[in-house]
Amino acid sequence: MESSSSGSCVQGTVYHWVVLLAVWLCGSQHVLSQKVTLEPKDKFLLSDPPIGLFDPIEISPSVLPHNSNPVEPLSPMYPNYTSYDPVLTGKCHVNFSALSYIIDKTASDCSIPLAPLVADVICCPQVNSLMNIFQAAYGSGNGTLVLNQASANACFSDIMSILASKGANTNIPELCTLRPSNLTDASCPVKDISSFEKIVNISKLIDACSSVDPLKECCRPVCQPAIVEAAMHISSGGANMFGSSGLPGSVAGIDIVSDCKGVVHSWLSMKLSSEEANSAFRVLSGCKVNKVCPLELDEPSPVVKACRKASSSTPSCCAALHSYIGTRQKQIFVTNLQAINCATMFGSMLQKAGVADDIYGLCDIDLKDFSLQGMR
Numbered sequence: 001m002e003s004s005s006s007g008s009c010v011q012g013t014v015y016h017w018v019v020l021l022a023v024w025l026c027g028s029q030h031v032l033s034q035k036v037t038l039e040p041k042d043k044f045l046l047s048d049p050p051i052g053l054f055d056p057i058e059i060s061p062s063v064l065p066h067n068s069n070p071v072e073p074l075s076p077m078y079p080n081y082t083s084y085d086p087v088l089t090g091k092c093h094v095n096f097s098a099l100s101y102i103i104d105k106t107a108s109d110c111s112i113p114l115a116p117l118v119a120d121v122i123c124c125p126q127v128n129s130l131m132n133i134f135q136a137a138y139g140s141g142n143g144t145l146v147l148n149q150a151s152a153n154a155c156f157s158d159i160m161s162i163l164a165s166k167g168a169n170t171n172i173p174e175l176c177t178l179r180p181s182n183l184t185d186a187s188c189p190v191k192d193i194s195s196f197e198k199i200v201n202i203s204k205l206i207d208a209c210s211s212v213d214p215l216k217e218c219c220r221p222v223c224q225p226a227i228v229e230a231a232m233h234i235s236s237g238g239a240n241m242f243g244s245s246g247l248p249g250s251v252a253g254i255d256i257v258s259d260c261k262g263v264v265h266s267w268l269s270m271k272l273s274s275e276e277a278n279s280a281f282r283v284l285s286g287c288k289v290n291k292v293c294p295l296e297l298d299e300p301s302p303v304v305k306a307c308r309k310a311s312s313s314t315p316s317c318c319a320a321l322h323s324y325i326g327t328r329q330k331q332i333f334v335t336n337l338q339a340i341n342c343a344t345m346f347g348s349m350l351q352k353a354g355v356a357d358d359i360y361g362l363c364d365i366d367l368k369d370f371s372l373q374g375m376r
């Protein structure tokens with residue numbers, strides 16, 4: 001963490017988005033407290049495919065219904081779009097209705113007015129998760145974990161049309177740097193389930209990733225290293241990792257490992273339910289977007305003093321910790337994903353200051369402690 005204050009560590013566009021998001025969240029919070037009544041004229045109804053972007057700031061927060069489920073890693077509040085029938089290529093042979101849970105969730109996380117605002121934190125992580133789950137759904141029929149280029153082109157187009165038909169932004173590929181090739185993971189030498197399972201210690205991978213604890217994973221990652229290990233392993237086709245081909249460390253090697261991570265994600269998606277896989281992927285990306293914590297986390301010296309090994313007694317440490325988080329938490333409404341980022345950021349500040357214990361665990365801190373209880 002470069003800085004103890006989030007304001008100075010996020011810059012440029014990202015900072016702009018954070019400010020907009022904050023403004024918007026404050027707006028909706030304000031409105032919520034006044035009891036929202038949706039007038040018919042306020043509703044968003046689209047009869048045609050969405051073509052452009054709305055200016056997000058022009059949208060009255062009163063049309064945004066409150067997300068009442070705090071356990072989900074934030075489904076942003078979205079207006080009520082009427083969906084229309086998407087135009088499909090007819091060349092992507094997959095049962096899209098079996099994927100409706102994940103597609104609907106993605107469409108709402110990337111809804112037109114919100115996508116540019118929340119791209120990094122919400123929309124793109126969710127789209128990436130959809131890509132992995134889609135690869136698995138497509139490949140499981142014939143034992144593969146990836147698509148070939150032709151199917152990838154057709155399916156990518158179909159996925160984007162279906163998302164748009166459900167109110168998602170049509171700029172997702174640009175917003176999230178996504179291409180059909182993200183469905184092929186072409187440079188990874190292992191593409192089918194049986195080779196994958198011969199090479200990778202699959203029980204270890206499943207154990208590490210079947211239920212990912214948001215708070216623990218960000219501070220003491222378990223699933224992420226297991227994925228990287230599996231990806232390194234298959235990137236060399238199971239041979240000695242430092243053998244002749246696909247040298248890790250070379251530029252080509254890094255691309256291969258990155259594609260192989262996609263293959264590992266796809267395999268995990270096949271083994272886990274859509275819900276489990278999705279929540280695991282969302283936590284993993286939440287841990288990565290660690291600059292987007294809107295709380296001002298100033299010097300936690302009282303916590304450090306109370307929680308450093310030598311002087312620590314659990315009750316005084318926890319009291320200091322609760323008091324610190326309690327006051328910061330009142331600053332602004334924090335979404336669950338942002339709460340993950342705040343928890344990670346604060347955890348690393350404490351570690352740097354010499355707090356070695358897992359004090360979140362010790363003091364029963366969880367994610368909701370980083371966001372306002374009243375909003376639950």
Ligand SMILES: *[C@@H]1O[C@H](CO)[C@@H](O)[C@H](O)[C@H]1NC(C)=O
Pocket residue numbers: 080081082
């Ligand atoms: C959204 O709009 C449709 C059609 O107008 C309506 O049937 C549905 O109940 C609405 N959903 C919500 C959550 O308002």
Ligand SMILES: *[C@@H]1O[C@H](CO)[C@@H](O)[C@H](O)[C@H]1NC(C)=O
Pocket residue numbers: 095096097098
């Ligand atoms: C597609 O999936 C849905 C939901 O899982 C299922 O009801 C339907 O029978 C499937 N259709 C085909 C053709 O397999």
Ligand SMILES: *[C@@H]1O[C@H](CO)[C@@H](O)[C@H](O)[C@H]1NC(C)=O
Pocket residue numbers: 093141142144148151
């Ligand atoms: C797997 O099946 C899909 C169609 O269901 C096909 O396009 C693809 O080429 C197949 N892959 C392999 C490796 O057979």
Ligand SMILES: *[C@@H]1O[C@H](CO)[C@@H](O)[C@H](O)[C@H]1NC(C)=O
Pocket residue numbers: 128177178179181182262
């Ligand atoms: C998708 O592919 C593009 C270009 O190949 C790459 O920059 C991007 O990181 C990939 N996205 C994911 C989620 O792998």
Ligand SMILES: *[C@@H]1O[C@H](CO)[C@@H](O)[C@H](O)[C@H]1NC(C)=O
Pocket residue numbers: 201203204
């Ligand atoms: C797989 O991993 C588990 C635990 O992480 C370990 O006990 C086991 O020996 C490993 N299996 C193989 C074949 O390496």
